Amino acid sequence: MSREFEKAIARIYSLNYQRIVGSGFHVGDNLVLTCAHVISTQLTSHPHETLQVDFPLLAPDTFFTGKIVFWLPLQANGNGDIALIQLSDSLDSPPTLKLATQTELWGHTFRAFGFPYTYDAGIWVNGKVKGTQANGWIQIETESANQIRPGFSGAATWDERLGGVTGMISQVSATNQNTAFVIPAKTIVSACQILEKYILTHPLYLKDFYQMPASKQKDILHYYRSRLSSAQGDELFASGLTLLITYNHKEAFTTISRYVDTENQTSAYAEFLLAVALLQNRPPHALARDEALVIRSHLQRAIELDTQLNQAALLLMFINQEYFDKKGFRSQPSLAEILRLFRSGSAHPHEFLTLNELVPGLLLFAKKYFV
DSSP: OHHHHHHHEEEEEOTTSSOEEEEEEEEETTEEEEOHHHHHHHOSSOTTSEEEEEETTTEEEEEEEEEEEEEEOOOTTSOOOEEEEEESSOOSSOOOOOBOOOOOOTTOEEEEEEOOTTOTTOEEEEEEEEEEOTTSOEEEEEOSSSOOOTTOTTOEEEETTTTEEEEEEEEEOSSOTTEEEEEEHHHHHHHOGGGGGGBOOOOOSGGGGTTOOHHHHHHHHHHHHHHTTTOOHHHHHHHHHHHHHTTOHHHHHHHHHHHHHHTTOOOHHHHHHHHHHHHTTOOGGGSOHHHHHHHHHHHHHHHHHOTTBHHHHHHHHHHIIIIIITTTOOOSSOHHHHHHHHHHOBOOHHHHHHHHHHSTTHHHHHTTTOO
16 A cells, blocks of 8 residues: 555646646545645646646656646634645546544654655655644654655655555744644545545445455455554454455454454444354354354344344344254244344344355345344
8 A cells, every 4th residue: 555655646846847846645536635835836826727747656757737626725723725636637547545534643653755955856754743733733753864844745644554644744843844744634624525535434344345346355355454464443343344255254353353352342243243254154054062152152242232233133043043943952042032132123234235145044044034
């Protein structure tokens, strides 16, 4: 994913191509995000003129014409300094960056690429996030030999841990070039709502994979595998879910368990997915008794945490009737109790259709219970 970030970096030129005035980055759909003051430096009259952009780490000196479709200059309260450029020509294999709108970023590392004076080819900086200012902007500190200078305006701050852009560099400290100030991604999206579709989100439910082509599942799996060592929170949970949907059952169980342990919390849905992972795409009668008991305990825990989670109730009925009842063991809880929970709960239909891919025969079994 770091390579995709590099390819998305844009270099913005003055109208006559004589100098580079700042940085920017491609968020998707031929839209380049940068600072409003970069645009005002370049323009001679109003923010509706066209300008020139290239992507130095993707196709250097291949210029694209752009038109400003959003321009909000810096406001007295610290909001603004945001501009959005629509390119008239399409990029070949355009990278799409996601905007990470998380606000708890203290200590996170970042990378940025800018074009200060005499560095037309650009230079990299890296460092750490220090926290949020009173105006909502983020303070960052460089730890590299290079410092942030004019020419970094509009540069994205890339967070490898999150796998997204946490903000855009706007200002450098007047007294310390190791310090710079970033407009948070959340502030940018609030100001320019067209960017909402580029917010970094993770698949957190089975229904998110409904009718997803196998090729896309493969791409998502590749991404989350690359993120496993640093993933936290929702990204870690999504990693486990992606492993599950691609039939990597043991890894899925380990990853979802890690989410439960490291986040120091469990959820009904996590317990439900742990049970699905342990099934390993097998019919209940193929289970050993110890396996069936562990799966049942996860499903019971899921229902205790959320009595409305009828995916878990349905799967528990399936395990009880197709394993415990047929092998002469007692079902727990009773069929009547689980059926009551199932019928009082709710789930998106695509949850069941996707679940049926992971638990063969489930919907055929469930047919008599759907009303």
